[in-house]
Amino acid sequence: MADNVRVNTESVSEPSSLTSALLARLREAIRASGGWLPFDRFMAMALYEPGLGYYANQNPKFGQMPAGVAGQGSDFVTAPELSPLFGHTLARQVAQALAATGTDEVWEFGAGTGALALQVLDALMAMGRAPRRYTIVDLSGSLRERQRATLASHAAVVHWADALPEVLEGVVLGNEVLDAMPVQLLQRVGGQDHGVWNERGVVEAPDGRLIWADRSTALRPPLDIEGPHDYLTEIHPQAEAFIKTLADRLRRGAAFFIDYGFPEGEYYHPQRHMGTLICHRAHQSDDDPLADVGEKDITAHVNFTGIALAAQGAGMSVLGYTSQGRFLINCGLLDVAKDAGARENAMLGKLVNEHEMGELFKVIGLAPAGSETGWDPIGFTAGDRTHRL
Template sequence: MNPIAHQPDSLPAPGPGALAQSEALVAQLRAELEAAGGWLPFDRYMERALYSPGFGYYSGGARKFGLRGDDGSDFVTAPELSPLFAPTLARPVAEALQASGTRNLLEFGAGTGKLAAGLVNALDELGVEFDSYSIVDLSGELRERQRETIEAAAPALAAKVRWLDALPEQFEGVVIGNEVLDAMPVKLFANLGGVWHERGVVWRDEAFAFEDRPVTRSGPADHALLAEIETFGENYVTETHDAARAFIRTVCTMLTRGAAFFIDYGFPQHEYYHAQRAQGTLMCHYRHRAHGDPFLYPGLQDITAHVEFTGIAEAGVEAGADLLGFTSQARFLMNAGITDALSSIDPTDTTRFLPAANAVQKLLSEAEMGELFKVIAFSRGLTETLKAFSSGDRSHTL
């Protein structure tokens, strides 16, 4: 394969080492395609492109998180964008720990480690004692980066942080997942000529390509969902989120007492499956540029889809957890006190205040992350609503 065949003119080419890694993954995918008869469902392709051991985007060594494309990164998340994000999130986390009488934390996909470092420091400043902060991350490169970040930013608390290779069967405490659900593999479906097809991947003309087949393999849940959105007519493309729902069921089954917070971009079902969203939400990120080609440099770019939060809520409740709340990121952070944190910075100190204010504006603005990003939380053993959901809760929209 020549990966350059898919390269948009505006995107930089990777270096020789990265390109060799991508080509090795392409060879593996081609072998799997051949063994499967020449066609793979898209969710399998996405899983391999992101998580194939040693070669996938999240399991390989590519740099992912950063502020600019010229540093080799592909996107920035809230903890990297603003140092006020972690201390603000720490307040509802502390409230959940205290309300549940638990003393442990567990983070999925900890990125650079800035959120973990910020949370442990903020909890310490709040006087909230905890026994352990566990991190589940598939990337060895990111684990090392997280370790370095935490040891540098929170040296007195670094000994409490540990990395897990597998989920515990049971967990009491608070679970955190920031931009984790959007990286779960999705199935693609296309309504063509009034008939639902599953969109899969083939090898054609020395490159990966889409090929649609009439729906035969999806489960009953997908059949029911596709029947509901069929009224949107022909040539309508969308996703379903079996992997994310299964993940939430696993987490909420594991959680025996405490709370689980997930922060991500997406919509409730009635907004997600909408006639105006006719080409779905699948997108890719490479060097801080968004584009729509999931076959560009397999293993070197992020592939994501917006989260369908109604299905996420249903999965958690089906697992026996309570829905603690659902709201926009802006409302959640304001309820948790991010504007108070900003006001504590002297506005005459422009070198500190202006960058902090600009970052908070991006977190809260409807035109940036404030409305597109949502926060959903589940709980067991909590009887009171957290302050972060005290106003603007949208659980009724799910």
Template sequence: MHREDEPASVSAALAQQIRQDIAAAGGWWPFDRFMAAALYMPGLGYYAHGGVKFGWSPESGSDFVTAPEISPLFGHTVAVQVAQVLDATGLAEVVEFGAGTGALAQQLLEALGDRCARYTIVELSASLRQRQQQRLAAFGERVRWVDALPEGIEGVVVGNEVLDAMPVQLLHWDGTQWLERGVAVDEWKFVFADRPTELRPPVEGPFVPGTVTEIHPQARAFIATLAEKLQRGAAFFIDYGFPEAEYYHPQRHGGTLMCHRAHQADTDPLSDVGLKDITAHVDFTGIALAGQDAGLDVLGYTSQGHFLMNCGLAERLAQAGVRERTMAQKLMQEHEMGELFKVIGFGRGLPEGFDPIGFVHGDRSHRL
């Protein structure tokens, strides 16, 4: 079989397996189960097979680009916040969840130097883990890979574009009742199918009839699990999203579910299953509440642009070349990643009066 045929064959095998599983479940799956299979089914899901995901252009075979690939200044600047926590606590471990190509890990390790004695990557994808191991080989035994969050974490947890890839449930308001939108099979095609449900969005509305939106129990459960593991230190998550008042605004009646393939976006997660990323924006209010309810302190919440500026990106740009400055501007500019992407920080057992540098100016915690 030619290598270029592999993705199509993987997609066909994945679709067939999902059809069988839906049939075995009585003909209907909730959407979060479908999304989990499409992204993570071993050997077949989007993040589980060997296709290229991250890169600058469709010509590379990639589907999207993330901040660490845009400029190494991203990780070097985030490292300022990580270093502040490590220095204040005397800790020396960084834990990254979902490390992609390993670009952020490389940048953090370069910038932190001896401050980071151990860098732990929680990676579920065997193909991405292999790519990371090649990229990070020079750092030797300082880097280790695990399949789940360590039992006890003392250090700094980082996650860039992790929460948006966690499966979501879909809700549909038909004007009189809430329905859960799931997936069924019609003549071999996947189709949406709605069922009455007791599930509700976290706000009362009003909602426009025909509204479809998401709720995020898996992301909230992940934060709660992290809180159980984080004994001392901090966690920082960088992702695109909104506080719940914006997330569930009546004008956002189509929800935020989006697919990415070959640097193009579409809104049909039921086609080309396994060949494209499926994401939803993050409800940062829900994430903050999940952390608080589990005993974590919310250290701050702000835009990526503000966070990077607080950590000294402007000073780094002043010393950079023209091309490097141009690329790094995308990380801060409002019409690029600077405003859509947000940063939320959690802490436990930090020194009294600790003031995280990333949220010194422009903290929006009051909007959550």
């Protein structure tokens, strides 16, 4: 173990439910890294280690009910699983963007069960705007199989890819994708004036448990955080690098990302001293990513200012930024839902109400610089908050 590592021996315990194979690989990675594994690498393995990580294993993940309820076994629900109105409404923005940019392909990252793709494709076909191709980029083999079954009716246009091509043209979608990208954890011990910043990582205790350990670092959050207190937070180099790669490849088209998060000033507010990292399992949340590794989701909220700056630094323009509720209403959700029944109307409320998903979730639109002129995305026609980023 490195000499400058400070171990927190009180942080976590390791229950017997953890898979021995994933634990073995994590311990190997820790040893290969000199005894200390930065959290972003831990998070990447916990979520994406082939065959073992949360998104790479066969366990069910998406659904409205927890394991053992109504025959479902799921950990969380996303907007497309709540209501098809979500994808049917988003499709209106997709149709406008396809027409405005003169493209005919949709790319979706992290398509989950395939529910969003099905909703968007069904709606686009009903509008007479079916794309030539709908490409899904998803690293999970088990989720791909579920997507194939869900999208069997659109088999002629749906394709899968492991990575972006060198040149990309079309409309890009990502619903709850950025929050699942590994983050680095930074811990300030002490206050603004004399505090010491550490990067948080994972080590192996003598008894084999995985526990927290901090080491000194030159890394800092993008804002100087006021206050005399200790402060734990995240930075997002992988999500920002993803946006830069997308900017490099997307020559014509637009991109829309929907996720929970904040602009930078809210993200690094002095009162948010415990960060935003959270885990989901069986529709319950906890703040202990070292427990039940591989058996639960690990996410962090998105710093949308960082996403916007990464895009602009790589030559993209911000089309708009607003809440999910405002975006869906702008895109005509109320019109789409005019014939919906009582249950669908209840789900509609979850999508747009401020105390549900409507305010916590945000939408950001991006486009290659120069291609954003000549059209105004309907999703941002009212309530655009780009000036708050």
